Amino acid sequence: PGTKQMLEEMGRERFVEWLKQEKKIQFTDTTLRDAHQSLLATRLRTIDMVEAAACFAHHHAQTFSMEVWGGATFDVALRFLKECPWQRLRMIRQAVPNILLQMLLRGSNAVGYKAYPDNLIEKFIEKAAEEGIDVFRIFDSLNYLENLKVSIQAVRKYTNSLAEVAICYTGDLQDPKRSQKYNLQYYIDLARRIEEAGAHILAIKDMAGLLKPYAAEMLISALKEHISLPIHLHTHDTASVQSATYLKAIDAGVDVIDVAIAALSGLTSQPNFNAVVAMLKGHERENPYDLHHLNKLSDYWEAVRAYYYPFEAGLQAGTATVYEHEMPGGQYSNLKAQAESMGLEDSFETIKENYRLANELFGDIVKVTPSSKVVGDMAIFMTSNGLTPQDVMEKGATLAFPESVKQFFRGELGQPYGGFPQKLQKLVLKGERPHEKRPNEYLPPLDFEAEFEAFQQKFGEEYSFLDFLSYCLYPAVFEQYHEHRSRYGDVWYIPTPAFYYGLKDGEEILVNIDEGKTILIKKVGVSSTVDEEGYRMVSFELNGQLRRVRVRDEAVG
Ligand code: PYR
Structure with missing residues (x-):
């Protein structure tokens, strides 16, 4: 049986016990979510996923999970691909009856960029589990635990799925200066609180690929000593050394690692599944895979990837500059595109440096969606206005800061570890009072019955409650999706070359x-x-x- 049947038969507690005592290293395949989000601007279409997912599940049934949903894929499916994300999930679930399906959930931001009412988060989780999600990887962009609790409790209460709660890794445990704020004790304390909050699995989410091999050994060993949850490690191979990180983490006892099929791996994506399998040959924790078949699957993805060339992020080789700017894998290409659209393509080096300086101005925060966008917007703002950090502090009272920066300082993303830098906060808010509690507490609950009825009256009864949830998360995007659908019908089954190029x-x-x-x-x-x-x-x-x-x-x- 695959992990899906194991979870169903054993129940959550026994399944987690099994995972902890299982010696063989376990794999999560991220090809259908983070890999294309980080390499191809999230543009992979359902039609290219489904058969490959079935083939993977059939030949590699020992896989722990497949990350197939959430993060940016929900928004992009509706906004650019004019596809229903729920239908994608249903089709993948049909194609993969045996392996756990995993999604990335941004805690109080669900699959969006802002806080939503608590009961919307709960309903979203309940429905996502009904449609096939077995593992919810929940993170907060500031590692603010208060933003995670509603999601953790919803998974425990309304589903039989697993709450995998992530600590976002930032800084550098090996660098005395970069680890002053985010040191080993910080991660241990947070992990303990996550365990107390009811997580089934702890994830280390290294979204920028900053966790170097010896730091991974240090971190995983310390966590294994202090908490009893299984540990799932996620990284991005931006500097190209992350397979070494995995080897050290495996030796230190990590339970599951995230990899992507060769043709969609490496650089800002996850490490190479095929190569990691080969690396572990003969290791005492080897989990044997049919490497020849993984390579054949990679040939398929190599051919499919060619359809998406306009969306390629463009990074040609690993870059160790990531240790300086600390930009997440998924943000690199987006920020570059944002800079180009503003005529700043020649200033990308300055933007990267300003990204580092903006992070310092903000008091050194965790940077991942949506907090990474705040730092990115500030870096662009500084670059286009020729501002140094000193200028920002001196002229701040008269500067019109970007909207996302104002939202951050108002506390709309939550509270950063160590608090806000107060002088800058005053300059940005210009007299406005910031939130002191978690942002969702300020939002009234949705009246599902009344609002679903109004939704169907507006868009038609052929739309389901799941479509209504899409609308609640992304009203304007849903409206455009509906307009497109009214004119052209469903377009997901158009082959990709015809869809993109006619x-x-x-x-x-x-x-x-x-x-x-x-x-x-x-x-x-x-x-x-x-x-x-x-x-x-x-x-x-x-x-x-x-x-x-x-x-x-x-x-x-
Ligand atoms: C996302 O939130 O989409 C990430 O991949 C971090």
């Missing part, structure tokens, strides 16, 4: 529109003229029959 004249594609139902589309051509309303006629053959449709030419104003 068809060439004469090109034919086979589309699976439903189980066992296939249509053949051949593009014939497009009229050379645009009518007075800005439309062109597109001719195509549908299963051999000539059809014509009027399509708006978006290039015409």
Whole structure:
């Protein structure tokens, strides 16, 4: 049996005991979530995932879990791919009946960027578990435990799934200066409090790839000594030494590690699954895998990755500058794109340096979604206005700080460890009073019955309660998704090259529109003229029959 059946049969407590005493190192495959979030701007489409997921689950059934949902994938599915994230989860669950499915949950921010009402967080967790999530990896972008408690309790109370609670790793345990604030004692104390709060598993979330091999040995050994939870290690291979970190962590007793299939691994993604399996050959904790088959799966992903080339993050080789700026793997490419869109592409080196300086100004905070965006926005603000940290402190009273910076200092993300730097907080807030409690406490609960009814009246009864939850998290994005869907119907089954680049004249594609139902589309051509309303006629053959449709030419104003 796979881990899914084991959890169901054993129940949570016995399953956790099994995991702790299991000698073989356990693997989480992140290919369908963090790997493409960190390499391809989260753009991987469901159609490219499902068969590969089934094939992986069939051939590598000893895998601990597959991370397939949450983080940025929820937003991107609706916003850019015009896909329903819940449908994706359901399809993956069908394809993977045997392995635990895992998601990344941003605690009080769910899968968004701001705090939501507690009862929305609880309902989201309950429904995500019903639709297939077995492991909730819950983190807070400031390691603020108060922001995690509602999620931990919801997993325990409303589901049979596992609450895996993450400590975000930052700084450098080996550097006396960088470990003044985030030292071994900090991590041990936080881990103890996480254990007391009811976590089933502890995750170390090294979102920027800062945990070097000897620091990992130090950290995992200390945690194993002080807490009794199984430990799951997550990292990004930005500097390209993280397989060594895994080896040291495995020797120190870590229970599970995160890896991605070779073709979607490395650099800002997770370490290479295939290579880590090969590295552990002969190790006393080896968990044997069919490496040849993992390599074949990687060939599939290499071919699929080519469809997504416009979204490539562009990093060519490992970079140790990450130890200076500490930018998370998923942020690097986004910040670069943000800089380019503002005409600052030549200033990216300055932005990275300002990122480091902004973090210092903020009192050295944990940087991961959404706190990393605050630091990124401040770095861009400093760069575009030519401000040094000294300028910020001297002219702060007259500066219009970015909105995300104001939200941070108002306490809308929670309370940073060690508190806010008070002088800067006053300069940013200009007399406004900050929150002192967790941000969700200020939000009234949702009235699900009344609001779901209003939602269906607005969008139609074909939308379910799950769609309603998408709407609650992302109202404007959902509205655009609905508009797109009203015009074009479901688009998830369009093959990716056709979805992103359209068809060439004469090109034919086979589309699976439903189980066992296939249509053949051949593009014939497009009229050379645009009518007075800005439309062109597109001719195509549908299963051999000539059809014509009027399509708006978006290039015409
Ligand atoms: C996310 O929140 O999306 C991360 O990957 C940290």
